[in-house]
Amino acid sequence: MEILKSASAGTIESSDAYVEIEPKEGALDIQIESVVKEQFGEEIKAAVKDVLDENGVKNASVRVVDRGALECVIRARVETAILRGKGEE
Amino acid sequence: MNKLVNSIREAISLSGLKDGMTVSFHHHLRNGDYVLNMVMDEIANMGIKDLTVNASSLFDTHMPLVGHIKNGVVTTVMTDYIAAGLGREFSRGIMKNPIQFRTHGGRPADIALGKTPIDVAFIAAPASDSMGNCSGKYGKSACGSLGYAYADAMHAKKVVVITDNLVSYPLEDWSISEDYVDFVVTVDAVGDPKGIVSGTTKITRDPVGLVMAQNAAKVIEASGLLKDGFSFQTGAGGASLAAAKFLKDIMLRKGIQGSFGLGGITGYMVDMLRSGCFQKLMDVQCFDLGAVESIRTDSRHQEISAMHYASPAAKSAVVDSLDVVILGATEIDTDFNVNVHTDSNGYIMGGSGGHSDTAAGSKLSMIIAPMFRARLPIVTDRVNCISTPGKDIDVLVTQGGIAVNPKNIELKNNLIAAGLNVVDIHDLKEKTERITGKPHRLPKGDKIVAEVIGHDLSIQDYIYNVKGE
Numbered sequence: 001m002e003i004l005k006s007a008s009a010g011t012i013e014s015s016d017a018y019v020e021i022e023p024k025e026g027a028l029d030i031q032i033e034s035v036v037k038e039q040f041g042e043e044i045k046a047a048v049k050d051v052l053d054e055n056g057v058k059n060a061s062v063r064v065v066d067r068g069a070l071e072c073v074i075r076a077r078v079e080t081a082i083l084r085g086k087g088e089e
Numbered sequence: 090m091n092k093l094v095n096s097i098r099e100a101i102s103l104s105g106l107k108d109g110m111t112v113s114f115h116h117h118l119r120n121g122d123y124v125l126n127m128v129m130d131e132i133a134n135m136g137i138k139d140l141t142v143n144a145s146s147l148f149d150t151h152m153p154l155v156g157h158i159k160n161g162v163v164t165t166v167m168t169d170y171i172a173a174g175l176g177r178e179f180s181r182g183i184m185k186n187p188i189q190f191r192t193h194g195g196r197p198a199d200i201a202l203g204k205t206p207i208d209v210a211f212i213a214a215p216a217s218d219s220m221g222n223c224s225g226k227y228g229k230s231a232c233g234s235l236g237y238a239y240a241d242a243m244h245a246k247k248v249v250v251i252t253d254n255l256v257s258y259p260l261e262d263w264s265i266s267e268d269y270v271d272f273v274v275t276v277d278a279v280g281d282p283k284g285i286v287s288g289t290t291k292i293t294r295d296p297v298g299l300v301m302a303q304n305a306a307k308v309i310e311a312s313g314l315l316k317d318g319f320s321f322q323t324g325a326g327g328a329s330l331a332a333a334k335f336l337k338d339i340m341l342r343k344g345i346q347g348s349f350g351l352g353g354i355t356g357y358m359v360d361m362l363r364s365g366c367f368q369k370l371m372d373v374q375c376f377d378l379g380a381v382e383s384i385r386t387d388s389r390h391q392e393i394s395a396m397h398y399a400s401p402a403a404k405s406a407v408v409d410s411l412d413v414v415i416l417g418a419t420e421i422d423t424d425f426n427v428n429v430h431t432d433s434n435g436y437i438m439g440g441s442g443g444h445s446d447t448a449a450g451s452k453l454s455m456i457i458a459p460m461f462r463a464r465l466p467i468v469t470d471r472v473n474c475i476s477t478p479g480k481d482i483d484v485l486v487t488q489g490g491i492a493v494n495p496k497n498i499e500l501k502n503n504l505i506a507a508g509l510n511v512v513d514i515h516d517l518k519e520k521t522e523r524i525t526g527k528p529h530r531l532p533k534g535d536k537i538v539a540e541v542i543g544h545d546l547s548i549q550d551y552i553y554n555v556k557g558e
Contacts, residue, residue, distance in 0.1 A: 015463050036464050038434060039528035068463020071526060 001056040007084035010069075010077035017069040019081040024061040028052065034066035047071050051078040060085070092273045093219050097131045097251065100272045101209070104247040106132065109139045110208035113245060115238035116146035117213070117225055117374060120172070121284025124213035124251050126153050127276065133162045141165040143207060145196060145237040145395070146440070149174035150284060158183055167205060169193050169440050176437030179538055182554035188437075188539035190430065193373070194399025194406060194446035195546055197240030202402055204546075210245035212238050212265065213279045217252035221270025222263035225375075226385040228254030230280045233375025233384045234354075235264045239394035242269040253279045264392055287377050292334055292357070293327030297459055300488045302331030304509070305415060305457050308486060310339050311507035312453050312500060314412045319347035321367070322447055323415040325355050325376045328457050332415055333357050340366045351398070351407055352443070354380040354390070362389060371407050373398040373443075399446035401544055408443075408450030416444050418456045418485075420472045423514050425479030425494045427456060428472040430541060433465045435531050435555045437539065441476050445544040448481035453500065456482060460489045460521045465528060468492075468518040473531065474541060475550040485514065492517050532556065 006022040030052075032044055044066055052062065062081075066074065094100045106112065112132070114125045125144065130153065132140065138161050147154065149172045157163045167189040171179060179188060191199060199205040214223035215230040225235040230253055242248050242265045249272045250265075259267075293299060305328075309315050321336070323329045334357065340347065341364060349369040350358040356379025362370050370390040375381045384390045399408045419439070420428040427448075432438040448454040458467045467487065483500055485492040490512035493501040504511050512520075534553035543549040 036433070036528070038531050040464060040526060042529075043526055068465065070464055070524065 001082070001086060003057060003060040003082070003085040004087050005085060007081050009080035009084060012065055012067055014067050015069055016067055017074050017077045018065040019077045020063045021081045021085045022061050024059055026059060028058055029061040031063045032066065033064070035068050036066070043071065044074060047074050048078055051075050051082070055079065055082050057082055092221055092270065094272050094274055097128055097274055097276070098135065100249045100274050101128070101131055101135060103272060104209045104249060106137055106209050108137055111141040111143055111206060113143040113207045113210045113241045114145070115212065115235065115241060116144060116148070117232040117235055117237065118230065118280035118285045120148040120150045121280040121282060122148065122150055122213060123278060123280050124211060125151050128211050129154060129157050129162070133157055133160065138162055139164050141167065143167040143205060145193070146170035146442070147175055148172045151175060155183065167191065169196055170442050171437050171440055173432070173436070173438035176439070180436040180555045182536050182538055184538065187537045190440050190539055190541045192399065192441045192445045192544050193237065193395050193443040194401055194408065195542055195544060197394070197396040198400040198402035198546060200240045200244045201396065201400070207241055207245035209247045209249060210241035212242060212248065212250045214250050214252040215279065216254045216256055216260060217250050217273055218256050218258040218260040219273060220258055220267035221248070221250045221273050222260040222267045223250050223252065224260060224262060224264045226262065226381070230254070230278065230282060230285060231381050231385070232285050233381040234372045234392045236373030236393055236398060237395045238265060240396055247271045249274060251276055251279060253277060286375060286381055291327065292331040295327070297488045298328040299331055301457050301459065301486055302328050303335050304491060305332035305455060305486045306335035306339055307507065307509055308455060308484060308491060308504060309336055309413055309453070311503050311509060312413070313503055314453055315339070315345060317346050319345060320349045320351065320410060320412045321347060322351040322411060324417055325353060326417055329415045329417065330355065330357050332457060333361065337361050337364060337366055351411055356380060359383040359390070362387070371398070399443055399450070401546060406450065408447050411447060411451040413453045413455065414447040414451040415455050415457055416448060418458050418467065420469050421456055421458070421467060421482070421485055422469050422472045422479070423518060425482040425485070425514070426472050426475045427477045427482055428474045429476045430474045431552060435473055435534070435553070437552060445477040445481065448477045449544040453483050454481060456485045458485065458487060460487045460517070461525050464525050466518065466521040466525050468514060468521060474552050476541060478543065478549060487517065489520060490517050
């Protein structure tokens with residue numbers, strides 16, 4: 001699935017996550033900032049990767065600013081950003 | 090006799106302050122305080138070094154202290170609480186000597202016992218006369234009670250009162266009397282009123298907080314302690330205040346006449362006094378304008394010293410007569426040990442204050458906290474810092490269940506009989522981790538940045554530096 005334009009989802013409120021996505025030629029680049037990086041850094045990266053894979057995203061740059069969101073919230077924010085980046089929403 | 094001196098510098102000079110001595114401060118002006126910075130800047134200008142600062146609490150407005158530490162003016166810090174911004178600096182390991190954290194009761198105890206002698210106490214006073222009879226109740230910088238300053242005034246070798254409101258002699262209704270005071274200095278302002286007291290403290294509107302607060306009030310109702318003569322302390326946090334509101338409703342509905350409210354007093358406790366829930370308020374510190382106005386005008390609202398409040402070295406203290414206290418936590422472990430010193434990443438962001446004192450003294454000490462904050466579960470296997478030992482905590486109230494310390498079987502039975510959702514603390518931990526995931530433990534630093542001295546005056550834990558960034 002192609003990301004066609006820059007898009008974002010979520011907020012930087014506590015317990016939420018803010019996700020930005022934009023097209024990137026030939027690479028998948030994931031950057032994560034988190035207030036709970038020590039405690040959940042690996043889990044957050046795995047969840048983001050998982051949602052990108054599920055949606056077949058291969059050429060994109062993704063930035064996640066996590067403010068202590070539950071995993072279901074992170075997944076929902078990433079998915080929404082992907083859909084917006086495809087122009088579907 | 091003339092105690093009035095022209096400047097802070099002159100007072101410091103006359104006090105005989107020298108390298109290696111101890112100076113002290115109280116924190117009733119909270120984040121609005123100007124006095125600590127004014128005095129320490131002057132001390133630094135005079136070239137005095139290697140001092141111990143014994144302050145009942147430190148706030149982010151005291152950030153210039155970091156410079157005095159780096160320049161060697163201050164080499165030891167003793168306090169009961171450090172706010173988050175300043176705490177972050179200390180957690181980086183800027184001091185060679187560890188900070189000594191005490192409780193609000195332990196600090197005056199160690200001062201009175203001579204374990205932490207004070208050479209010069211600086212007392213910020215919103216009103217004083219020329220001989221040093223002083224009060225926090227009057228003036229543009231009014232803060233209400235001066236409870237934490239009494240031990241300093243009574244035991245320091247020299248006492249300097251700093252005021253922005255010099256009144257004619259004698260000040261009536263003084264808190265600290267002239268017999269303890271050596272020098273009086275007037276300045277333009279001792280603090281910024283906006284930082285001294287919050288305008289109003291508000292109860293939470295967060296539905297999770299309200300459920301917790303309602304549960305807290307039900308626990309108190311079912312505990313068997315809520316009857317005529319009941320005494321109570323709560324913090325100024327949104328959920329604690331909401332619990333007080335629900336408790337007030339129950340007391341009024343049942344016609345229960347309590348004896349006293351204790352603490353850190355807020356406008357909500359004043360409302361409870363005026364509604365007849367209590368006959369007295371015992372006040373070591375005012376948190377808002379409502380409390381300041383009340384302590385000035387209502388004789389039932391009584392100022393108390395920190396010794397009278399909570400000292401383990403006093404012949405008795407009010408905490409020993411306290412029925413119920415509602416307290417907060419950044420973490421609590423399955424042994425009911427509570428952390429209020431460090432945040433989830435290990436940075437200093439608080440301190441015991443009266444937490445450990447009231448937990449030790451009260452018949453029922455309750456922690457009220459959400460199951461998790463920003464994905465981090467409140468219940469852990471072992472807290473990063475033991476601020477208050479589990480033996481002094483009776484019950485944890487969350488939105489997902491009420492965990493009773495196994496040592497308090499009677500309370501557990503009472504709560505079950507009342508139909509409350511009592512859960513094992515291990516089960517509560519697992520239930521929470523099913524929602525959040527299981528967090529990895531923080532790496533521990535390699536340097537002790539603070540020692541935590543408990544209500545019993547013994548060291549009960551150490552805080553380590555936070556690496557990285």
